[in-house]
Protein backbone atom coordinates (compact mmCIF):
# COMPACT_ATOMS: atom_id res chain seq x y z
CA UNK A 1 0.00 0.00 0.00
CA UNK A 2 1.10 3.57 -0.72
CA UNK A 3 1.99 5.42 2.47
CA UNK A 4 -0.73 7.77 3.59
CA UNK A 5 -3.44 6.16 1.45
CA UNK A 6 -6.77 7.94 1.94
CA UNK A 7 -9.50 5.44 2.80
CA UNK A 8 -13.18 5.84 3.61
CA UNK A 9 -14.52 3.03 5.80
CA UNK A 10 -18.30 2.86 6.10
CA UNK A 11 -19.40 0.73 9.04
CA UNK A 12 -16.05 1.39 10.69
CA UNK A 13 -17.26 -0.12 13.98
CA UNK A 14 -17.77 -3.57 12.42
CA UNK A 15 -15.44 -6.18 13.91
CA UNK A 16 -14.02 -7.04 10.48
CA UNK A 17 -13.60 -3.36 9.53
CA UNK A 18 -11.88 -2.60 12.84
CA UNK A 19 -9.25 -5.25 12.12
CA UNK A 20 -8.69 -3.80 8.64
CA UNK A 21 -8.46 -0.30 10.10
CA UNK A 22 -5.76 -1.48 12.52
CA UNK A 23 -3.67 -2.77 9.61
CA UNK A 24 -4.18 0.35 7.50
CA UNK A 25 -3.41 2.58 10.49
CA UNK A 26 -0.12 0.72 10.98
CA UNK A 27 0.69 1.54 7.35
CA UNK A 28 0.15 5.25 8.02
CA UNK A 29 -3.20 5.53 6.21
CA UNK A 30 -5.40 8.61 6.37
CA UNK A 31 -8.77 7.20 7.37
CA UNK A 32 -12.25 8.62 7.21
CA UNK A 33 -14.33 6.50 9.57
CA UNK A 34 -18.11 6.51 9.20
CA UNK A 35 -20.65 4.76 11.39
CA UNK A 36 -23.84 5.31 13.32
CA UNK A 37 -22.44 5.25 16.86
CA UNK A 38 -20.32 8.27 17.83
CA UNK A 39 -18.93 6.66 20.98
CA UNK A 40 -17.79 3.47 19.24
CA UNK A 41 -16.32 5.49 16.35
CA UNK A 42 -14.21 7.51 18.77
CA UNK A 43 -12.79 4.30 20.26
CA UNK A 44 -11.93 2.96 16.79
CA UNK A 45 -10.42 6.31 15.83
CA UNK A 46 -8.27 6.55 18.98
CA UNK A 47 -6.99 3.03 18.41
CA UNK A 48 -6.11 3.83 14.77
CA UNK A 49 -4.25 6.99 15.80
CA UNK A 50 -2.30 5.07 18.44
CA UNK A 51 -1.16 2.69 15.65
CA UNK A 52 0.10 5.50 13.38
CA UNK A 53 -2.96 6.36 11.29
CA UNK A 54 -4.59 9.76 10.81
CA UNK A 55 -8.34 9.79 11.25
CA UNK A 56 -11.47 11.82 10.77
CA UNK A 57 -14.86 10.51 11.82
CA UNK A 58 -18.43 11.09 10.69
CA UNK A 59 -21.65 9.88 12.24
CA UNK A 60 -24.13 8.68 9.63
CA UNK A 61 -27.37 8.34 11.49
CA UNK A 62 -29.27 6.52 8.77
CA UNK A 63 -27.59 4.59 5.96
CA UNK A 64 -30.95 4.24 4.22
CA UNK A 65 -31.01 8.01 3.63
CA UNK A 66 -29.39 9.04 0.34
CA UNK A 67 -29.05 12.55 1.78
CA UNK A 68 -27.02 11.20 4.70
CA UNK A 69 -24.88 9.11 2.36
CA UNK A 70 -24.31 12.00 -0.02
CA UNK A 71 -23.15 14.22 2.86
CA UNK A 72 -20.85 11.47 4.09
CA UNK A 73 -19.24 11.02 0.67
CA UNK A 74 -18.80 14.80 0.26
CA UNK A 75 -17.17 15.13 3.69
CA UNK A 76 -14.90 12.14 3.14
CA UNK A 77 -13.78 13.40 -0.26
CA UNK A 78 -13.02 16.84 1.13
CA UNK A 79 -11.40 15.63 4.36
CA UNK A 80 -8.19 14.40 2.72
CA UNK A 81 -8.48 16.18 -0.64
CA UNK A 82 -9.81 13.09 -2.44
CA UNK A 83 -9.82 9.37 -1.67
CA UNK A 84 -7.78 6.38 -2.80
CA UNK A 85 -10.27 3.77 -1.67
CA UNK A 86 -13.45 2.85 0.15
CA UNK A 87 -14.43 -0.20 2.18
CA UNK A 88 -18.17 -0.57 2.75
CA UNK A 89 -18.57 -2.85 5.75
CA UNK A 90 -21.84 -2.12 7.51
CA UNK A 91 -24.41 -4.88 7.61
CA UNK A 92 -27.35 -6.31 9.49
CA UNK A 93 -28.17 -10.00 9.79
CA UNK A 94 -31.86 -10.31 10.65
CA UNK A 95 -33.31 -13.38 12.31
CA UNK A 96 -34.41 -15.31 9.20
CA UNK A 97 -37.48 -16.89 10.86
CA UNK A 98 -38.77 -13.50 11.97
CA UNK A 99 -37.85 -11.64 8.79
CA UNK A 100 -39.29 -14.14 6.32
CA UNK A 101 -42.88 -13.37 7.37
CA UNK A 102 -42.43 -9.63 7.86
CA UNK A 103 -42.32 -7.49 4.71
CA UNK A 104 -41.04 -4.49 6.66
CA UNK A 105 -38.08 -6.50 7.95
CA UNK A 106 -37.44 -7.72 4.41
CA UNK A 107 -37.49 -4.13 3.18
CA UNK A 108 -35.19 -2.99 6.00
CA UNK A 109 -32.75 -5.81 5.30
CA UNK A 110 -32.65 -5.03 1.57
CA UNK A 111 -32.21 -1.33 2.30
CA UNK A 112 -29.42 -1.66 4.85
CA UNK A 113 -27.46 -4.50 3.26
CA UNK A 114 -28.29 -3.95 -0.40
CA UNK A 115 -29.56 -0.55 -1.48
CA UNK A 116 -27.42 1.61 0.79
CA UNK A 117 -24.25 -0.13 -0.41
CA UNK A 118 -25.20 0.35 -4.07
CA UNK A 119 -25.98 4.00 -3.35
CA UNK A 120 -22.59 4.63 -1.72
CA UNK A 121 -20.84 3.03 -4.71
CA UNK A 122 -22.99 5.10 -7.07
CA UNK A 123 -22.00 8.31 -5.31
CA UNK A 124 -18.29 7.44 -5.41
CA UNK A 125 -17.94 5.84 -8.86
CA UNK A 126 -17.86 9.07 -10.90
CA UNK A 127 -15.38 10.66 -8.50
CA UNK A 128 -12.95 7.75 -8.76
CA UNK A 129 -13.51 7.49 -12.52
CA UNK A 130 -12.75 11.19 -12.94
CA UNK A 131 -9.44 10.88 -11.08
CA UNK A 132 -8.75 7.65 -13.04
CA UNK A 133 -7.57 5.76 -9.98
CA UNK A 134 -8.83 4.18 -6.78
CA UNK A 135 -10.61 1.12 -5.49
CA UNK A 136 -14.10 0.40 -4.21
CA UNK A 137 -14.56 -2.62 -1.96
CA UNK A 138 -17.75 -3.84 -0.29
CA UNK A 139 -18.25 -6.81 1.98
CA UNK A 140 -20.89 -8.98 0.36
CA UNK A 141 -21.14 -12.63 1.45
CA UNK A 142 -21.17 -16.22 0.27
CA UNK A 143 -24.82 -16.05 1.37
CA UNK A 144 -25.48 -14.01 -1.79
CA UNK A 145 -24.37 -16.80 -4.12
CA UNK A 146 -27.45 -18.99 -3.70
CA UNK A 147 -30.71 -18.70 -1.76
CA UNK A 148 -30.88 -20.93 1.30
CA UNK A 149 -34.00 -21.30 3.44
CA UNK A 150 -31.91 -20.49 6.50
CA UNK A 151 -30.65 -17.10 5.28
CA UNK A 152 -32.30 -15.96 2.06
CA UNK A 153 -33.53 -12.55 3.20
CA UNK A 154 -30.00 -11.43 4.08
CA UNK A 155 -28.55 -13.43 1.17
CA UNK A 156 -30.81 -11.66 -1.33
CA UNK A 157 -29.49 -8.28 -0.20
CA UNK A 158 -25.90 -9.49 -0.55
CA UNK A 159 -26.72 -10.85 -4.03
CA UNK A 160 -27.86 -7.34 -4.96
CA UNK A 161 -24.46 -5.97 -3.92
CA UNK A 162 -22.51 -8.64 -5.81
CA UNK A 163 -24.60 -8.22 -8.97
CA UNK A 164 -24.26 -4.44 -8.78
CA UNK A 165 -20.49 -4.62 -8.34
CA UNK A 166 -20.13 -6.98 -11.28
CA UNK A 167 -21.79 -4.46 -13.58
CA UNK A 168 -19.94 -1.53 -12.03
CA UNK A 169 -16.61 -3.30 -12.54
CA UNK A 170 -17.40 -3.85 -16.20
CA UNK A 171 -18.49 -0.22 -16.57
CA UNK A 172 -15.26 1.06 -15.00
CA UNK A 173 -12.91 -1.27 -16.86
CA UNK A 174 -10.11 0.78 -18.38
CA UNK A 175 -10.59 3.76 -16.05
CA UNK A 176 -7.97 2.68 -13.50
CA UNK A 177 -10.65 2.06 -10.86
CA UNK A 178 -10.87 -1.38 -9.21
CA UNK A 179 -14.11 -2.86 -7.84
CA UNK A 180 -13.67 -5.57 -5.22
CA UNK A 181 -16.54 -7.83 -4.17
CA UNK A 182 -15.49 -9.44 -0.89
CA UNK A 183 -17.41 -12.60 -0.08
CA UNK A 184 -16.56 -14.01 3.33
CA UNK A 185 -17.90 -17.25 4.70
CA UNK A 186 -18.97 -17.20 8.36
CA UNK A 187 -16.78 -14.97 10.56
CA UNK A 188 -16.68 -14.84 14.35
CA UNK A 189 -18.04 -11.33 15.04
CA UNK A 190 -20.93 -9.82 17.04
CA UNK A 191 -23.13 -10.38 13.96
CA UNK A 192 -22.86 -14.16 14.23
CA UNK A 193 -22.77 -14.44 18.02
CA UNK A 194 -24.75 -17.46 19.20
CA UNK A 195 -25.25 -18.86 15.68
CA UNK A 196 -24.15 -22.37 14.82
CA UNK A 197 -22.19 -22.12 11.57
CA UNK A 198 -19.56 -24.28 9.83
CA UNK A 199 -15.97 -23.27 9.04
CA UNK A 200 -16.06 -20.05 11.05
CA UNK A 201 -13.05 -17.77 10.47
CA UNK A 202 -11.58 -15.23 12.88
CA UNK A 203 -11.99 -11.56 11.98
CA UNK A 204 -8.27 -10.74 11.95
CA UNK A 205 -7.13 -13.07 9.12
CA UNK A 206 -10.27 -12.16 7.17
CA UNK A 207 -9.32 -8.49 7.48
CA UNK A 208 -5.74 -9.21 6.42
CA UNK A 209 -7.06 -10.84 3.24
CA UNK A 210 -9.39 -7.89 2.66
CA UNK A 211 -6.53 -5.39 3.02
CA UNK A 212 -4.43 -7.39 0.53
CA UNK A 213 -7.36 -7.48 -1.89
CA UNK A 214 -7.91 -3.74 -1.58
CA UNK A 215 -4.24 -3.18 -2.45
CA UNK A 216 -4.33 -5.06 -5.74
CA UNK A 217 -7.44 -7.08 -6.62
CA UNK A 218 -10.18 -6.31 -9.09
CA UNK A 219 -12.97 -8.86 -8.94
CA UNK A 220 -14.56 -11.33 -6.56
CA UNK A 221 -12.54 -12.35 -3.50
CA UNK A 222 -13.72 -15.27 -1.36
CA UNK A 223 -12.44 -15.22 2.22
CA UNK A 224 -11.07 -17.70 3.22
CA UNK A 225 -10.13 -18.78 -0.32
CA UNK A 226 -11.73 -22.26 -0.10
CA UNK A 227 -15.23 -20.74 -0.17
CA UNK A 228 -14.74 -20.14 -3.91
CA UNK A 229 -14.71 -23.91 -4.45
CA UNK A 230 -17.49 -24.65 -1.96
CA UNK A 231 -19.73 -22.08 -3.63
CA UNK A 232 -18.75 -23.29 -7.11
CA UNK A 233 -20.11 -26.71 -6.17
CA UNK A 234 -23.19 -25.40 -4.35
CA UNK A 235 -24.21 -23.07 -7.18
CA UNK A 236 -24.09 -25.99 -9.61
CA UNK A 237 -26.39 -28.29 -7.64
CA UNK A 238 -29.52 -28.71 -9.81
CA UNK A 239 -32.54 -26.86 -8.36
CA UNK A 240 -34.68 -30.05 -7.87
CA UNK A 241 -31.91 -31.43 -5.63
CA UNK A 242 -31.16 -28.05 -4.01
CA UNK A 243 -34.75 -27.61 -2.76
CA UNK A 244 -34.47 -30.87 -0.83
CA UNK A 245 -31.10 -30.06 0.75
CA UNK A 246 -31.13 -28.85 4.34
CA UNK A 247 -28.02 -26.69 4.49
Ligand SMILES: NC(=O)c1ccc[n+]([C@@H]2O[C@H](COP(=O)([O-])OP(=O)(O)OC[C@H]3O[C@@H](n4cnc5c(N)ncnc54)[C@H](OP(=O)(O)O)[C@@H]3O)[C@@H](O)[C@H]2O)c1
Nearest residue numbers: 011013014015016037089090091092139141186187189191
Ligand atom coordinates in the same frame (compact mmCIF):
# COMPACT_ATOMS: atom_id res chain seq x y z
N1 LIG B 1 -19.72 -12.14 10.36
C1 LIG B 1 -19.97 -12.91 9.30
O1 LIG B 1 -20.11 -14.13 9.38
C2 LIG B 1 -20.06 -12.28 7.94
C3 LIG B 1 -20.01 -13.10 6.81
C4 LIG B 1 -20.11 -12.55 5.55
C5 LIG B 1 -20.25 -11.20 5.42
N2 LIG B 1 -20.30 -10.40 6.53
C6 LIG B 1 -20.45 -8.96 6.35
O2 LIG B 1 -19.31 -8.33 6.88
C7 LIG B 1 -19.65 -6.98 7.20
C8 LIG B 1 -19.13 -6.66 8.59
O3 LIG B 1 -19.86 -7.42 9.54
P1 LIG B 1 -19.20 -7.99 10.88
O4 LIG B 1 -19.19 -9.47 10.76
O5 LIG B 1 -17.94 -7.27 11.16
O6 LIG B 1 -20.33 -7.67 11.94
P2 LIG B 1 -20.44 -6.62 13.13
O7 LIG B 1 -19.19 -6.54 13.93
O8 LIG B 1 -21.70 -6.99 13.83
O9 LIG B 1 -20.61 -5.22 12.40
C9 LIG B 1 -21.79 -4.81 11.80
C10 LIG B 1 -21.61 -3.37 11.40
O10 LIG B 1 -22.76 -2.91 10.72
C11 LIG B 1 -23.27 -1.78 11.41
N3 LIG B 1 -24.72 -1.77 11.33
C12 LIG B 1 -25.58 -2.73 11.73
N4 LIG B 1 -26.84 -2.35 11.50
C13 LIG B 1 -26.75 -1.10 10.95
C14 LIG B 1 -27.72 -0.17 10.53
N5 LIG B 1 -29.04 -0.41 10.62
N6 LIG B 1 -27.30 1.00 10.03
C15 LIG B 1 -25.98 1.26 9.93
N7 LIG B 1 -25.02 0.43 10.34
C16 LIG B 1 -25.40 -0.75 10.85
C17 LIG B 1 -22.80 -1.93 12.86
O11 LIG B 1 -22.84 -0.68 13.51
P3 LIG B 1 -22.81 -0.59 15.13
O12 LIG B 1 -21.40 -0.91 15.54
O13 LIG B 1 -23.19 0.82 15.39
O14 LIG B 1 -23.79 -1.61 15.63
C18 LIG B 1 -21.39 -2.43 12.58
O15 LIG B 1 -20.54 -1.39 12.18
C19 LIG B 1 -21.16 -6.88 7.05
O16 LIG B 1 -21.47 -6.32 5.80
C20 LIG B 1 -21.60 -8.32 7.08
O17 LIG B 1 -22.84 -8.50 6.42
C21 LIG B 1 -20.19 -10.91 7.79
